[in-house]
Amino acid sequence: MIDWPLVSVIIFLPLIGALIILFIKEDEVTSINIKWAALLATLGTFILSLILWLQFDYSNPSYQYEEKFRWFDDFNFFYHVGVDGISLFMILLSTFLTPLCILASWNNIKKRVKEYMLSFLFLETVMIGMFASIDILLFYIFFEAVLIPMYLIIGIWGGNRRIYASFKFFLYTLFGSVLMLIAIIVMYRNTSSMSIEFLQGNYFSYNTQLFLWLAFFASFAVKIPMWPFHTWLPDAHVEAPTAGSVILAGVLLKMGGYGFIRFSLGMLPEATEFFIPLIMTLSIVAIVYTSLVALAQTDIKKLIAYSSVAHMGIVTIGIFLVNQQGLEGAMMQMISHGLVSAALFLCVGVIYDRMHTREIEFYGGLVQRMPLYATVFMIFMLGSVGLPGTSGFIGEFLVIVGAFKFSSYVVIGAAFGIILSAVYMLYLYKRIIFGTITNNKLADILDINTREKIILIPLAISVILLGIFPNLFLDPMRLSLELIITNYEIANAK
Amino acid sequence: MLNNIYNIFFIPEIFLACSSFVCLLFGLFLKKNAFRQTSNLAVFVLLLTILLVYFDSESNFANYKSLFSHSSFINFFKILALLGSIASIIISKDYFLGIKLKNFEIPVLFLFSTLGMMLMIASNNLMSMYLAIELQSLSLYVAAAIKRDSISSAESGVKYFILGALSSGILLYGFSLIYGFTGSMNFDDISFYLSKYDNLNLGLIFGLVFVMVGLAFKVSAVPFHMWTPDVYEGAPNSITGFFAIVPKIAAVALIYRFCLVPFENFYLEWSQIILFLSIASMFLGAIAAIAQSNIKRLLAYSSIGHIGYILIALVAANDDGIKAASIYMFSYMIMNVAIFAILLSLKVKNEYLINISDLKGLSKSNPIISLSISIIMLSMAGIPPFIGFFGKFYVFIAxxxxxxxxxxxxxxxxxxxxxxxxxxxIKIMYFDESQSEGIINFQISFQSKIILSLSLFLIICFIFYPSLLINISASLTI
Incomplete structure (x- = not known):
């Protein structure tokens, strides 16, 4: 194994990059130095996180690469980080998407490039830190610190209603997470420990669990987001710059799902058992309702934003099935959605950069002028629909298989949502790609350039890779998920 | 005998009192630069006082046992108050020179008020407590009205004086009731007397309520906060800075000591009052600040909100509560020092900044300053990883x-x-389109720069080594 603090290096490398950028003199015209520094820092982080994956011990269900030292003298709060099968791919997702975001903003961010790159690097540090922390308070600090750069990214570089969207995003998510803070302190009071590992042993009485569960639910349901707490998401997505939407959809939404697995399932099993019907109802409503809402959208980004809510509904169903297929499906769906929706937002960004509008009406017949773009877009569109051979299929299939063990009503709801997702995605694709060019402004639109190829092709490859070799991803996480399920079943059998 | 005299002189309060008079005379006899020199001397005196407080041992206080007490909690808050007043004298020096308010009395008034606060924190007797409060308040009344030719300053001074006098009256009435029913002025004696009873009788409850009202005035807890926004707004910015930073420290220490020493056993009686004050302050502070356009009024409501959080820790009334209060007060002081150090150096069209909307476009012209303001604001809002989060975190733990x-x-x-x-x-600084360049300028003296960087350093880097402060606060006994 590796004897140097790999996880900490991965967490803090972007931050070090940010500090270096802070002292680079900003060149007013191109800011090329700053962009390169940011790109190198994020690429370096990505390469290091690949080492994490290569050296990962598949036969160990608990945390690996652990680092632990005392932080606060007066109570058991440690700087304690590590990686297990669940967090491994979340970290990889963050480190993979951030360099792509930097590349995607290469030309279209013209003002305050320095601040922009600083925000992104800080964001990467807190995202990775959050997934890697084994101490709840550390988790919380990272979890809430995510708000700062995201608020700035939406508010400074966003669209017309960016101020409204950034405040809504910040206050909504803050509201959820402060309740989690109370829950964390209550947990500490009962057990004198802040270690996630330790707390996964069911130490709370039934009534305490119910309250704790609700507090965690408030925070993760807003974050993931579940219907009816999703209203911040379309606003934030539409107003955020392309790269902001990518991170928001690709990583930030997964914080909710990750939290449900770690905290609700892992620490509060009996309460979870009690609340499963609630979650299932909300998820099915979310899938069907937001799919229908997505069908009616006129803005491409808003449509994808609503489709995210629907896809995350599949994730919550999968998580709260609490069986092997369901959880694996939920994890796969999260990874797949992280790649696919990020790619879809990047695709929207490509045409937005050219035409500066996201109205579906405006486009039509893009295949005539942008054949390569149409191909790439199609891969991601099919990934989002869940066509076999793409990543989306694996997740949805596993969740539905798992759901048969639970209730056929859930299966019907989820399947209905998947059909609807095919409807709105294909309809979207038809409207903007197929047909003849009716809008004269599109007559000389250019196909994707090299930079955009560099961004989109790795994503397309990984979407297909994930669809063809799911075991590459499922194997490392299997034992960690099994551990959670076993703990859950033991607790509920008592 | 001679030895004793030395000892007496080295009691920090006596040293500070004598040195304040020296400062007064010093300023009086200086012809040139009286304000600047006196300020420097005042800072020096306060630094020496910190050393004396730090090395103060209990024996020196033997003769004053019935009037003043001595504990690690008291020393901590004394040092906090002294640090706060050093910082506020340094950051306000240039401001005073800038608005041509060069009365050398200002630092002397600060010294006297700080002396009053030290006595307030240490007082162990109703009488000494009252006198200390008055010494502190009288200096502050004068300071609020120091800009004689400005209507708003005079108004704020008079407002502060009238409301302050009213609250002192109520406080005194409460003291008289407590004295009447317990027959003692000393905290320990009152505590001893009360320990014989299970319930407070009606007269004592009245006394307690009156004292609570008076103290709530001093810490500006809702519903006795009305003076705060007006006084903050009317007084010159640097005086506002002093008001925001220092007197709150002393008043909070006093309300803690008053609740936890003589009335320790009657938690239920006073905790209801504090609970109400706390909730009302948090919510009013949060809601009323939303509509403010004046940065000083905004900070006034923000400080009311912070007081609400500190009172949560008092309701908790355990060791964690004392720890939380000291951490919270430290973070409160640091954040206010930092924000006022910036406000006192920011000029918009050659006027010192008043309206929040004037911050528009600051991120373009002064990226570092606007970043600092953002960090302070996020810290005040309690967003991790800044110090303000840990203040709130410890309060909630308690x-x-x-x-x-x-x-x-x-x-x-x-x-x-x-x-x-x-x-x-933050939105105004970063999101709003900027006005034309060069309207805002930021000039800061070397000394204030050190204070500003130090406080920003503490705000940001507290997370890396929290144990230093936490170990100190954990060891405090009331």
């Missing part, structure tokens, strides 16, 4: 140890509301 779940939930909800107006400042 509350939950005492099973005050509803209070903690209300507290976090208020913190979400208050995040709105802190974010608004």
């Amino acid at each position: 509350a939950i140890q005492q099973e005050l779940y509803v209070l903690s939930v209300l507290g976090v909800l208020a913190s979400v509301i208050s995040a709105f107006y802190y974010l608004r400042i």
